[in-house]
Amino acid sequence: MESGDVGYLGLAASLVLVAIALAINLRLRLRLERELVVSVVRGFVQLLIVGAALAIVIDPDTSLLWSWLWVVGIVVFAAATVKRRAPAVPGLFWIALAANGVSAAVGFAVTFGLSIFPVEGRTLVPIAGMLVGNAMKSGIVVAERIVEALSERRAEVEARLALGQPWKQASLPIVRSTLRTALSPQIENTKALGIVFLPGAMTGLILGGAATTTAVTALGAVRRLFTSDHRLVALPRSRRDTG
Amino acid sequence: MPPAPPLFEFESVNVGDPEARRLDGLDARLPGTGLTVVAGPSGSGKSTLLRLCNRLEVPTAGTVRHRGTDITERDPLELRREVAMVFQRPVAFAGTVLDNLREADPECDETRGAELLERAALAASFLARDADELSGGEAQRACLARALATNPRVMLMDEPTSALDAKAASVLEDLARQLVDDGTPVVWVTHDERQMRRLADDVLLLAEGRAERAGVPEEVLGDGKR
Numbered sequence: 001m002e003s004g005d006v007g008y009l010g011l012a013a014s015l016v017l018v019a020i021a022l023a024i025n026l027r028l029r030l031r032l033e034r035e036l037v038v039s040v041v042r043g044f045v046q047l048l049i050v051g052a053a054l055a056i057v058i059d060p061d062t063s064l065l066w067s068w069l070w071v072v073g074i075v076v077f078a079a080a081t082v083k084r085r086a087p088a089v090p091g092l093f094w095i096a097l098a099a100n101g102v103s104a105a106v107g108f109a110v111t112f113g114l115s116i117f118p119v120e121g122r123t124l125v126p127i128a129g130m131l132v133g134n135a136m137k138s139g140i141v142v143a144e145r146i147v148e149a150l151s152e153r154r155a156e157v158e159a160r161l162a163l164g165q166p167w168k169q170a171s172l173p174i175v176r177s178t179l180r181t182a183l184s185p186q187i188e189n190t191k192a193l194g195i196v197f198l199p200g201a202m203t204g205l206i207l208g209g210a211a212t213t214t215a216v217t218a219l220g221a222v223r224r225l226f227t228s229d230h231r232l233v234a235l236p237r238s239r240r241d242t243g
Numbered sequence: 244m245p246p247a248p249p250l251f252e253f254e255s256v257n258v259g260d261p262e263a264r265r266l267d268g269l270d271a272r273l274p275g276t277g278l279t280v281v282a283g284p285s286g287s288g289k290s291t292l293l294r295l296c297n298r299l300e301v302p303t304a305g306t307v308r309h310r311g312t313d314i315t316e317r318d319p320l321e322l323r324r325e326v327a328m329v330f331q332r333p334v335a336f337a338g339t340v341l342d343n344l345r346e347a348d349p350e351c352d353e354t355r356g357a358e359l360l361e362r363a364a365l366a367a368s369f370l371a372r373d374a375d376e377l378s379g380g381e382a383q384r385a386c387l388a389r390a391l392a393t394n395p396r397v398m399l400m401d402e403p404t405s406a407l408d409a410k411a412a413s414v415l416e417d418l419a420r421q422l423v424d425d426g427t428p429v430v431w432v433t434h435d436e437r438q439m440r441r442l443a444d445d446v447l448l449l450a451e452g453r454a455e456r457a458g459v460p461e462e463v464l465g466d467g468k469r
Contacts, residue, residue, distance in 0.1 A: 155330065155334045156334050156336065158299055158330070159330060159334040161299060161323065162327065162328040162330075162390075163392075163393060164321070164324035164393055165320075165346070166320060173337070229298060229301070229319040231300070
């Protein structure tokens with residue numbers, strides 16, 4: 001197993017776990033069996049395709065340009081995923097693209113700039129996957145939460161705006177609490193390092209990347225949810241008095 | 244001497260999409276002094292009209308003027324400090340009542356805070372109270388004090404007593420009347436006809452996003468036998 005290859009035995013073992021999940025689902029009548037099977041098959045096929053493509057991309061004989069293109073693909077896909085999860089934020093794709101791009105760039109600058117790893121396809125692509133994947137999760141949490149919080153606390157925001165506060169000041173308490181919510185899982189993960197999670201050289205970078213993405217996404221999203229004349233735009237689930 | 248321009252003037256104002264207009268070609272004027280009640284059934288556009296006055300909303304078509312000036316020509320933050328608003332439900336910010344006053348006026352010290360509370364019929368001892376722990380009536384008066392902290396020239400009040408008991412509502416009505424007597428015009432939204440009769444110097448009656456009638460209460464509401 002040193003090569004990291006998963007043999008037929010490993011594959012069978014993972015299917016045992018799927019079978020256990022299916023059994024629990026049937027026993028508790030959760031009616032999730034269809035979703036479960038579809039997601040397993042879909043994930044399996046996706047991994048086969050991606051794995052085959054990845055094997056070619058990270059082959060030492062393949063130009064490094066293909067690895068960089070793969071990284072760009074990861075960043076774009078992550079931005080599209082963030083956008084899909086919080087469609088109420090205008091222009092969120094570009095905000096997430098910038099946030100994920102900055103996270104990846106900072107991570108690469110440290111990893112490769114300090115020669116922690118050599119710049120090769122087999123390091124570049126997985127590191128980008130870890131950095132951007134984690135940053136994407138934080139970006140999704142913060143973008144969704146910003147929309148929810150501004151919607152739920154619309155009355156407070158408008159009470160502040162009505163006092164003549166600019167949008168930045170009026171939204172600050174909400175941005176603060178949202179950033180705390182979004183970053184706390186990352187901080188907890190770091191605390192649990194070595195106890196629950198395997199220690200890894202990338203942890204600091206992942207936390208830093210997630211923090212960067214969270215801050216950039218939160219501030220970018222809030223900016224887009226206010227008009228230039230300091231009004232909060234209409235948001236899903238917001239209750240508007242039409243009296 | 245030409246007559247003073249109206250406090251607010253609405254000219255062919257639409258708000259909302261064509262299929263769900265909240266205001267639909269509204270033409271109306273609110274007089275420059277006194278207490279004007281904006282009334283009408285639920286969904287008639289009363290709150291929307293009020294929110295246009297301090298630019299928490301903007302029309303999709305038409306013009307809103309404040310004392311003769313198109314409000315889009317005004318700095319929105321400056322306008323909102325001049326045209327203050329008390330909302331239907333009191334929204335207390337985290338912290339003490341004094342912290343709340345400082346959200347409107349960062350320079351507010353205890354002396355100024357006590358003066359503001361006095362204008363809202365609250366004792367100075369409320370300054371140190373946690374704003375989250377006030378009763379509904381106390382919280383609404385603290386919100387009025389907070390709105391007064393920007394030294395407004397107009398006070399907008401959006402059904403401010405709808406969540407209060409009769410006694411707390413009466414106190415707030417007296418405070419609104421006091422503001423008017425001190426020279427600050429008040430625009431008060433309500434659908435309570437008895438309150439309207441008690442309070443109004445002028446009435447603007449809305450129906451389906453349009454001005455139905457306007458004038459002194461006796462003209463607009465009839466003799467009270469309706």
